[in-house]
Structure formats: C-alpha cells, structure tokens
Amino acid sequence: MIRVLLPLSRGTRGRLALGLLLAAATLLAGVGLIGLSGWFITATGLAGASVATALAFDVFAPAAAIRLLAILRTGARYGERLTTHDAALASLAALRERLFRGMVRGDAAPDLVRGPSRRLFRLTLDVDALDAVYLRGIVPAAALGCAAGAVGLGLGLMDARAGVAVALALLGLGLGFPALALVRGRRPARDRARLLETLRAGAADLAHGQTDLLMAGRLGAARARLAAADARLARTDAALDRLERRTGAGLALGQAGLLAGTLLIVAALAERGAIGAPVAALGLLGVFAATEPFAALRRAGGDLARARLAAQRLGPGLAPRAPVPAPATPGPGLAVALRGVAVRHPGAAAPVLDGIDLSIAEGERVAVVGASGAGKSTLIALLSGALAPEGGAAAALPATPLGQRTELFRDSLRGNLALAAPGASDARLLGALDAAGLGSFVAGLAEGLGTELGEGGLGLSGGQGRRLALARALLHDRPLWLLDEPTDGLDAATAARVLGRLDRAAKGRTLLIATHIRREAALAHRIVALSGGRIVADAARGQPAFDSLLAGLRPD
Numbered sequence: 205m206i207r208v209l210l211p212l213s214r215g216t217r218g219r220l221a222l223g224l225l226l227a228a229a230t231l232l233a234g235v236g237l238i239g240l241s242g243w244f245i246t247a248t249g250l251a252g253a254s255v256a257t258a259l260a261f262d263v264f265a266p267a268a269a270i271r272l273l274a275i276l277r278t279g280a281r282y283g284e285r286l287t288t289h290d291a292a293l294a295s296l297a298a299l300r301e302r303l304f305r306g307m308v309r310g311d312a313a314p315d316l317v318r319g320p321s322r323r324l325f326r327l328t329l330d331v332d333a334l335d336a337v338y339l340r341g342i343v344p345a346a347a348l349g350c351a352a353g354a355v356g357l358g359l360g361l362m363d364a365r366a367g368v369a370v371a372l373a374l375l376g377l378g379l380g381f382p383a384l385a386l387v388r389g390r391r392p393a394r395d396r397a398r399l400l401e402t403l404r405a406g407a408a409d410l411a412h413g414q415t416d417l418l419m420a421g422r423l424g425a426a427r428a429r430l431a432a433a434d435a436r437l438a439r440t441d442a443a444l445d446r447l448e449r450r451t452g453a454g455l456a457l458g459q460a461g462l463l464a465g466t467l468l469i470v471a472a473l474a475e476r477g478a479i480g481a482p483v484a485a486l487g488l489l490g491v492f493a494a495t496e497p498f499a500a501l502r503r504a505g506g507d508l509a510r511a512r513l514a515a516q517r518l519g520p521g522l523a524p525r526a527p528v529p530a531p532a533t534p535g536p537g538l539a540v541a542l543r544g545v546a547v548r549h550p551g552a553a554a555p556v557l558d559g560i561d562l563s564i565a566e567g568e569r570v571a572v573v574g575a576s577g578a579g580k581s582t583l584i585a586l587l588s589g590a591l592a593p594e595g596g597a598a599a600a601l602p603a604t605p606l607g608q609r610t611e612l613f614r615d616s617l618r619g620n621l622a623l624a625a626p627g628a629s630d631a632r633l634l635g636a637l638d639a640a641g642l643g644s645f646v647a648g649l650a651e652g653l654g655t656e657l658g659e660g661g662l663g664l665s666g667g668q669g670r671r672l673a674l675a676r677a678l679l680h681d682r683p684l685w686l687l688d689e690p691t692d693g694l695d696a697a698t699a700a701r702v703l704g705r706l707d708r709a710a711k712g713r714t715l716l717i718a719t720h721i722r723r724e725a726a727l728a729h730r731i732v733a734l735s736g737g738r739i740v741a742d743a744a745r746g747q748p749a750f751d752s753l754l755a756g757l758r759p760d
C-alpha cells in the first residue's frame with residue numbers, strides 16, 4: 205500500500221504534513237484545555253475553602269490561558285479539516301488523472317473494451333477507498349502519537365514509570381485495536397469489494413439486456429442471481445459492521461480501564477503528597493482528552509482493509525509503461541507496407557495473422573476477403589494501430605477505421621459527428637451525412653443536426669446507425685480509410701447509393717475494405733484473400749483470379 209501511495213503524495217506532501225501538524229496541534233490544545241480546566245475548577249474549589257486563600261488566588265491567568273487554548277483548538281481544528289481534506293482530495297484527483305491517462309492510451313483499448321465496468325470501479329470505488337489511509341488512519345494515529353508523548357511527559361514529571369505506562373497504554377489501545385480490525389477485516393473487505401462490483405455490473409447488464417433475458421426466459425434467473433449477490437453483500441456489510449462495533453467496544457473498554465488506572469496513579473501520587481488535587485485532576489483529564497482520536501480510529505481498521513485492497517488493485521494501473529511507439533511510415537508512394545507480420549490478440553494462444561506480406565500503393569483500393577474468423581478485422585486493427593505486430597515490420601499511413609461495431613453516443617447528431625471533426629461547419633457535416641446516404645433522412649428531421657440520440661445511438665435503426673458511423677469516419681481527414689463491411693445490413697438499393705457516394709468521397713484516398721459482400725469488393729482495384737492467418741490469393745482487377753474471387757462472395 206505504501207509503495208503505491210507514496211509516489212502519489214509527491215505534489216501534496218507539504219499540505220499533507222501541515223495537516224498532520226494541525227491535527228496534532230488541535231489535540232494538544234484540547235489536552236491542555238481540558239486538563240487546565242480540571243486543574244482550575246479543583247484549584248478554585250480548594251481556594252474558596254477560606255477567605256485568605258480565596259483572595260490570594262489568581263483567577264485571571266488560568267482563565268485567560270483556558271480561553272487562549274479554546275481559541276487555538278477551534279482555529280487549529282478548522283485549519284486541520286481544510287488542510288487534510290484538501291490535501292487528500294488533491295492526491296486522489298492526481299491519482300484519478302494518472303489512472304485515466306493509462307486507460308486512454310491506445311494500447312490499453314483492448315483491456316478497456318473487455319472490462320469497462322472494472323475500469324470504472326478502479327476510478328471510483330477504489331480511489332475513494334484510499335482517502336481513509338490519510339484521513340482516518342495517518343491523521344488520527346499521528347495526533348494520538350503526539351498526545352501520548354505530551355501526556356506521558358507530563359505524567360513522567362510526576363512519576364517516570366506512570367508517564368511511560370500511560371503513554372504506552374494510549375498508543376497500544378489506540379493503534380492495537382484498529383490493527384487487529386485491519387487483519388480481521390481483510391477477507392470481508394475483499395468480499396465486499398467483489399460483491400459490490402458484481403452487483404453494479406450485474407444491475408447494468410440486467411437493465412441493458414432485459415429484453416433478451418425476457419425472450420430467453422432467463423430474466424427471473426438473472427434477477428435471482430443479483431438478489432443472491434445482494435444478500436451476500438448485506439452479510440459482509442454486517443460482518444464489517446460487527447467488526448467496527450467490536451473495535452469500538454474494545455476502545456471504549458480500554459479507555460475506561462486507562463482512565464481508572466490513571467485515576468489510581470494520580471490518587472496514589474496525591475496521597476503520597478507528590479502532587480496536589482488540582483494537578484491530579486489535570487493529569488486525569490489530560491489523559492481523557494488524549495483519547496479523543498479513539499473515536500476516529502474506531503472505523504480505521506475496516507477502512508484501511510478496504511484501502512489496502514484498493515491499493516493492490518490500483519498498483520498495476522499505475523506501473524510505468526513504455527511509451528506507445530509512433531506508427532512507422534511506409535516508403536514513398538505506399539499507404540501500407542507489411543513484411544512478415546504476425547499479430548496475436550492479447551491472451552490468445554496463437555497468432556491470428558502470420559507471415560503477412562502486403563504492400564498497398566497510395567490511392568489504391570483493396571478488398572480483403574476470407575471466411576468468418578480469417579482475420580480481416582484483425583488486419584484492420586493492426587493497420588489502425590489498435591494492435592501491435594508480434595513479429596515482422598508494419599507501416600501504414602494515418603488511418604480512419606470503421607469497425608463492425610458502431611459506437612454512437614447519447615448526444616446530438618452534430619455532437620456524434622463532431623468527434624471526428626471538431627469545429628466542422630454544418631455544411632460539411634451534412635455533406636458527410638449525404639455521402640453516407642443519410643442526407644435525406646436528416647433533412648426530414650424537425651431538429652436536423654440538433655436531433656438528440658439516446659444511449660448507444662438509440663432512436664436510429666441499425667442501418668442508420670452504421671451510416672452515421674460511416675459519415676463520421678468520412679469526416680476524419682486521414683489518407684487511409686479502413687472499412688469493415690461498411691454496407692452490411694443495408695438493403696441493396698440503399699447500399700448501392702452509399703457505395704456510389706463512398707466511391708466519389710474516397711477519391712485520392714487509399715481504401716481497404718474487409719468484406720464478404722460482392723458489391724463492396726467490386727469497388728476495389730485488387731482483392732486479397734485471407735485464410736488460416738495467411739494471404740492465399742492476391743489478384744488485381746483484370747486478372748481471372750479477381751473475377752473468381754469476386755464471384756465467390758455473397759451476392760447483394
């Protein structure tokens with residue numbers, strides 16, 4: 205945990221240290237205030253026993269000191285709350301930024317796609333859990349350490365052994381019970397974190413997939429699974445709650461024992477005549493005030509167990525990573541140059557593509573064909589930089605990929621398109637929509653480009669969504685377009701119109717189209733066939749092999 209947290213405190217160490225000082229000052233002022241008040245009340249009571257002592261007793265100096273300590277304590281408490289929370293929140297904000305930067309790196313995309321909710325939980329639940337380390341662990345523990353030192357010293361002046369014993373007892377109780385809770389809380393904290401993730405991700409899945417679950421007759425089972433996770437979560441919450449209550453009870457009993465012990469010590473000292481009754485009251489109440497951090501430390505064990513788990517899970521996301529190498533540029537006149545390239549998906553047993561040699565000239569249009577699973581989309585992922593080659597040399601011009609899955613956002617049509625061309629004029633956006641075959645549809649919308657879409661492009665048909673994604677790809681001003689079945693799911697007439705416009709819009713650009721459909725491959729100057737991870741045919745228009753490859757594709 206320290207290994208993960210220490211580097212994060214770099215920018216805020218000054219504020220974190222000031223927070224500790226202010227917390228210690230607050231507690232010491234409190235010890236002084238309550239101790240001195242006890243002394244003052246006892247001393248005035250005794251002085252009032254006779255007229256002579258009452259007249260000689262100076263009430264002003266201690267009363268002024270009490271007032272000063274009260275003001276100091278209030279001021280220090282205010283400053284401490286501001287400083288400690290500001291420092292802790294600033295550290296966590298810096299941590300979130302670092303995690304987020306790691307998540308949005310190009311090479312982290314596959315990971316993000318595989319477990320988006322897990323990444324979200326790292327950024328939210330886990331980061332939030334870490335504020336306990338400083339606010340509910342280090343700050344009260346450090347304040348308790350200072351108070352134990354001060355009280356030990358004060359009592360030590362009356363009796364050395366008593367001073368040492370009380371200081372050690374304060375530290376032992378205040379740190380021992382939370383440490384015990386930290387050890388005992390490890391397992392429920394881990395279970396709680398896992399169950400919370402299961403429950404939240406499961407609830408989101410249930411909301412998204414309700415229709416499919418209902419159709420499959422599995423809605424009840426999915427709900428029962430969630431309810432079971434919820435019940436287990438309630439049990440772990442109860443276990444953590446019990447732990448907190450037991451820690452609280454231990455600290456309360458310990459505090460009572462400590463005060464009883466201190467009372468016996470000061471009473472024995474007073475009886476021996478080593479101290480008077482007012483000093484005995486000062487000692488006893490000073491020790492009482494020094495136990496103030498016990499209240500904060502009551503929850504520290506469970507919170508630190510949670511924070512420890514969070515730090516373990518965040519560690520890998522914070523490990524320094526090699527910078528993503530800039531994509532290589534192919535030689536002059538080329539848009540793509542692959543030499544003996546092998547590509548493997550992360551975690552896969554074998555490479556999907558192996559020994560690929562492929563050159564595509566600038567301005568050329570190439571269709572990549574092959575059975576489902578042959579590796580066409582993987583080739584696009586490689587050329588767009590989403591996957592790095594495992595072997596060989598790969599170079600490509602900056603590319604715009606249009607994948608099979610379209611990602612549309614809960615935003616206006618304009619907002620969805622502007623992702624590819626921020627600041628583009630409406631005329632340019634409408635031109636791209638027209639090229640993608642959506643011009644007349646958008647012209648018929650009452651709010652035009654301002655029409656709002658629901659989550660994931662809700663409000664558009666599947667084909668319209670794909671065409672909107674195509675329009676966005678067309679707006680991305682890159683020399684190489686990588687299109688994965690751009691007209692899949694469109695009827696023949698619409699697809700023909702879209703391909704005609706695409707043909708015109710792609711002038712001067714290099715086009716690579718992964719496809720099963722004849723109408724899409726017919727746009728190409730060349731067809732490359734993939735099978736078993738290798739290129740098994742490569743034919744230019746005019747060659748007989750081109751026509752037989754085209755004939756083997758799915759008709760419109």
Ligand SMILES: Nc1ncnc2c1ncn2[C@@H]1O[C@H](COP(=O)(O)OP(=O)(O)OP(=O)(O)O)[C@@H](O)[C@H]1O
Nearest residue numbers: 549550552556574575576577578579580581582583
């Ligand atoms: N993210 C991934 N992790 C592991 N394996 C993957 C991943 N994506 C694809 N694969 C595997 O790689 C192989 C090639 O997949 P790819 O999507 O490139 O095929 P494709 O030719 O585009 O197929 P289709 O025509 O069905 O779109 C498949 O066996 C697939 O299971």
